Amino acid sequence: MKRPAALMALILAAVAACSAEEPVASPTQAPTQAATTAPPPSPAQSETPTGPPAFTSKVSAVKRDDVPYSWRPGCPVPLSGLRLVTLTYWGFDDKAHTGELVVNKSVTDDIVTVFKQLYGWKWPIERMELVDVFKGDDFDSIDANNTSAFNCRAATGSSNWSKHAYGLAIDINPQQNPYVTAGGSVAHDNAEEFKTRPLDEPGVINGRDRVVRAFEKVGWEWGGYWSGTKDYQHFSKGGG
Template structure:
């Protein structure tokens, strides 16, 4: 009986110890603090994904310019024998500009080969500032008719013609002048009138408006930096569109 009782005691003790150990192992996970790392990582990952998915604004194209020889057939109306500058001394400048529509465009100007650097410097600065220009075509697109080119608000340079109201050659005939946004910046007589009806509201200065040039503004200063003078500073008649190398 003593042996049976002893064996029973050993069995009971083993069972008790096993139950006690199992209880301690089960409790251990419950006693550990729960980590928030997985939740935080998920939130950060979501934020990162959202940031990556957000499209960045498209950068505008950089200013471009190209100087090339101009062929005779590109100047069917604006050049002829007897002009003060031979067409071989002219150059075609193809460059970027911002339009009135807020978009970049490519335009063309013909100027004397000695001033191409001036033109590139000026129009790069105007492009970087997003200063607007209506259009920029060779005056030959209007058969070299200065009135029609101006009436269409076309920015142009070379045109073998006489100065307004004079028998002398214009600086345009030398390829050393340019008219910029001629409707917004008209030629105004000493009496205050202009030949273009669609430009009459722009005869006063200073005034606000898209593509308008005012005394001392960024356009005037930019041209002045390369030695070009503004017709808006003339005494008597004012030519607000006109810039020329050395004036005149």
């Protein structure tokens, strides 16, 4: 009777040996996968510029330090009635530049509208700085071919205030667009070759051209239409 007991012992030993093998994964346990490293995300690609920088403009209050020479007590417009316009313009070097103009606060939209058009046309301007860079000297500013607006001064040949003294006038490229007397003379030697009209040269303003029309659309008049004396550089709100 000992043989069946021995057989049973052998069977139990075999079962124990099978249970010692690697266990089967439970149904809820995910099978182990080989570790992988994800590639880093590609850096964002900047757009390549396809043209000139966008036109920008900024209008801000005028501080006394901005106009140490061009404004003084007794001027027809208080500082609070003026605004500093910082804007983009296209240069004779075919590059974008940033310039400044001081104008009456009532015409800032006019100025931004027109100069945005000029920039879009790549219509060239030599320089655009406040007349205070020239210590308020209108002659020196014009001689440097500087485009400027406000200057508390009398009108040329008059004791009355100029439209510039109100911030309602601007002179553009005065070398290419000079002040020409009825006798045909100019005050600046560098403008002699530009005193006749029409004239097909960069930065020159001619009657009924797109620059004149752009100003006319916002209610500004051109000095090139004056009878007798011609002020080709000059635009003013409402004329004068």
